Amino acid sequence: MMKNKIIKTNPLFYFFIVLIFTFTQFSLPCHAAELSEPNILGKHYEIFRDSSKKITIEDLLSGTYDNSFVTSKENYLFFWHTKDTIWLRLDTDEILKDKQESYWLEVTDKLDSIDMYLVKEDGTYSVQKRGISNIDDQNIHYRSNLFQIQDPSVQEIYIKLDGELPLNSISYLFTTDSFINKIIEYKYLTGIFYGFLSALLIYNLFLFFSLKDKAYFYYVLYMFSFILYQATLNSLDIELVRELLPKWYFIKSSAISGNILLLFMILFCKEFLELKKYVPRFHNFGNVLLWITILSLIASFIIPDVMITNNFTTIFAVVVFIFLWLSGIFVLLKGQKMARFYMVGWTVLLGSIIVQALAFLSLIPFHPVIFEEVPAIAAIFESIFLSLALGDKINIIKKEHQEMQQTLNETLEHKVKERTHELERAKIELEKLANTDRLTQIPNRVRLDDVLEEAFEHAQYHEAPFSIILLDIDYFKEVNDEFGHQVGDLVLTNVAEILQNTIREQDTVGRWGGEEFLVICPQTTLDDALKLSEKLRQQLENHQFPVVQRNTSSFGVTSYLDGDTRNTLLSRCDKALYQAKERGRNCVEILIDDANVSSSL
Template sequence: MMKNKIKKTKLLFYFFIVLIFTFTQFSLPGHAEERSEPIILGKHYDIFRDPSKKITIEDLLSGTYNKSFVASKDDYVFFGHTNDTIWLRLDTEKILKDKQKSYWLEVTDKLDSIEMYLVKEDGSYRVQKRGISNVDDQNIHYRSNLFQIQEPSVKEIYLKLDGELPLSSISFLFATDSFINKIIDYKYLTGMFYGFLLALLIYNLFLFFSLKERAYFYYVLYIFSFILYQATLNSLDVELLGKFLPKLFFIKSSAISGNLLLLFMILFCKEFLELKKYLPRFHNFGNLLLWGTVLSLIASFIIPDVAITNNVTIILAVVVFIFLWLSGIFVLLKGQKMARYYMVGWTVLLGSIIVQALAFLSIIPFHPVIFEEVPAVGAIFESIFLSLALGDKINIIKKETQEIQQILNESLEYKVKERTQELENAKLELEKLANTDRLTQVPNRVRLDYVLEEAFEQAQHHETTFSIILLDIDYFKEVNDEFGHQVGDLVLMNVAQILQNTIREQDTVGRWGGEEFLVICPQTTLDEAVKISEKIRQQLENYQFPIVQRKTSSFGVTSYVNGDTRNTLLSRCDKALYQAKEQGRNCVEFLTDDVNDKISCT
């Protein structure tokens, strides 16, 4: 029984991996047909480096330094830690197709100071200041540095990059409508990403309070520190706290959060893999890395040179990740199966972080995907597999508890039962997850089969009846084809919510498969079930779905009669659904034996 539940839990996690893969492959396409593609500005720049840091915009406009500008060859320009002031020049004739329109220039990098000079044809200019030093100057509450271009007479644009942070320009030019859609998409995907990590954090915090295992506590701290690190990497700290905390915090936030992440990674690894028991030398080396991380964290606050602390943190991160990976390998070689999922997760994350570090050190080409999608995908996969690893450890603890129960005397019996109860609570929680459709949060087919079996037993032993309703979302494939699977998922979630809000308390609704939902109505006649179906049909027809607006469903209804089996009942209901589709969809059809009637059709 326990093995079957473990298998169900693993299958649930594998299914979730597929969802995450889909999530990373498709952005939200709600306005894809209306949206104009942004211009990547990297290769449009002319670049000038000012080692003196004294050259002004007036000096540049005088023409003295025109020959010092060099055309960029890269889509994304990256200069790393430098003492130079970087000037970037854009010719508006090449990038602004219609100067009468309003445009937005977005620089996604976290920068100390960035200034944009809009130079008009008469030589006058207007300046917009952004970056950490000028966070109050940006009116729109957003993580990127945003500049608005709406003067038709603008001839050239100059960007001035300066400060202690690495200087780079991942920059894009948007038309206003396209930029609004881009912000909506980003907010949606960011919410999905951080929502997943927060849900995982809360769930494992629950397991920690239930099981009192320190590995769960360190894992919760690790997830929390990763959320902080990713937020600082994506400039969300500036977006959320830019007007409340001093500039120095944001200058050093990446190094601080990075060292916290390393600290809790080491603590989790040492506890989960039980290095002191299986690999004493690795345990001692882990202690050295732990102290090294603490010193690096303290240095992040004390040392004024941000370049030093950032580079030390990156080098330390590579060493720590290799150590954690090798620790898992050697523990696995010692026959500890709990390390197998740990190794898969850590391998994915190690690869993503190493790629990130190599790009930051300019060893491989700089690209925004390395700092956006790569760590996000790595973190999600790693979190899933570490959760599986912790699940393995639950089973190991359970086996150890059972062995202890056999040899302990009566004075320890109470504690053993208490520990077993804690494990049973965790099992019940996992079983609940295994019986729930992850996307729609309604019962899945496994749970519906169980409820249907109970309804049959009740009807056969007590000579009562029950009804079932099978509904299919009309032309659902067209939603996926036209708008993408993300929008299709939104439709499924909304339909599930409407069904839950419409059915009676004693009814059970669940996802039968794909775009089909099944409603089981105990002690319900066919006429009553038809009325329930019609009520649901009207609710769906009148509901305004996001993006797709209107979506209808077809219904098949039938009731249990003596002699019915599970297959005959479902087959009859499916036949009624087929007839509803034949009648033009968006209607309710029912069957009792070979007699059918159409209730409503729109």
């Protein structure tokens, strides 16, 4: 019941989350419209690339390289991994509207080293050093590189970009008031975004403990690694844990967090899509990608060249995403409906990652939206749809289990019926074995007692005629003595067969004991029983027995009289048989009552 409740409330939970997020997104522009718009500095820069890496600020101030600066045509500068030192120059008269105002210049990119030189009218300058190499020099704990401009005598600004990380410049100029408002807006949006992802993580962790499904566990790890990767991409690691981790980690953090994300992403998708069951080849290829990811993660720590690890991780991520997207397609084509929501979420996220990769590789124009708004929106949609996919999978599995249970019940019911029939057949067979003489295969004395009881009761209550015939094989002991018991057994089986084939349909014949046989004749008068006995006697007399050739039998016949019991009836029939033997055997004797005896042939 707990599982059913969890799955049913899942879509409702996400509906309210999306509703709150949508509301806040629509309400933000109204708040942001009141803020002073920052000045995007990209097109205000003049750019100079120092391939020698030896030129100093003094060299630039000497005017020797003035003609080497090229005016920028882009709002956002992107140089990716380069061995050059990048120099940027700004004219304060162009960007500072009021030099008496205090300004903040923000460079949002994660950089190894970024130095700002504030050059005054007299040629002197001051330096502010930022970046990972100078992480302790920035007093404000913030994700971006912040530079303060508050000296009205500053005429030019030079910015030097250098180091192992990609050299980019997404930079803005704020007044102090607008910068404070910008931080408030940033904290607000960041809180919503990471709060939403954390809520999904905690919720699915609860589902894992409730359902014990490994897919939820891998999804929680995937969500955690995605939060880590996105925080690294937005330089939140520098803002939050700058004093806890070594500087080299921040330089390599993108490749490290990216590989961790790929690792848990592959594990989750393999488990959720059940590739081993539905698409074994993709499962095997997924294992190969998994090992490559682990090796790439290890390489991110030990390879000193950050450009190699960053480039490989970026290209490899695109390969992994395409593979996992195709995995979903093939599982869906196999008829597994659980891949429906997976494909929607994965398609959205795959699109955003491919866009990021293309921007990293300079195949499309570089823009901060690609690394902030696009992945944020894609992550939210992907997280929602993957969680819905997990719920959908549980519902599908539950339905399949119900169908399997129903099939199992039907199969079990069918087997129970079959077993019941088998038991009934076995019971009939056992009863037959218990009531059949093993040698002659005709009813034994146990069965004859039952039939005799039924016929006796019927004659008593319905006043119907009822007769019995008792016969004995003549000189049977001599047959056994002279020819052996095997020949005697053949005589017994021949006699049983003759009797079985000669009696009427309503009659019952059985072995009474030894060489004696009893014929029970319901609805039969004494005269009819006499005629039947004579017929049987003649059949036996004329039969050619194995080895002994000829053998006869003696018959005693009687009928039921009022006041008879089973014992008196059988006793009278036995006396009639005794009379037949006394009269020379091979004849039929009838005994009407204890006082009147008449004989036949």
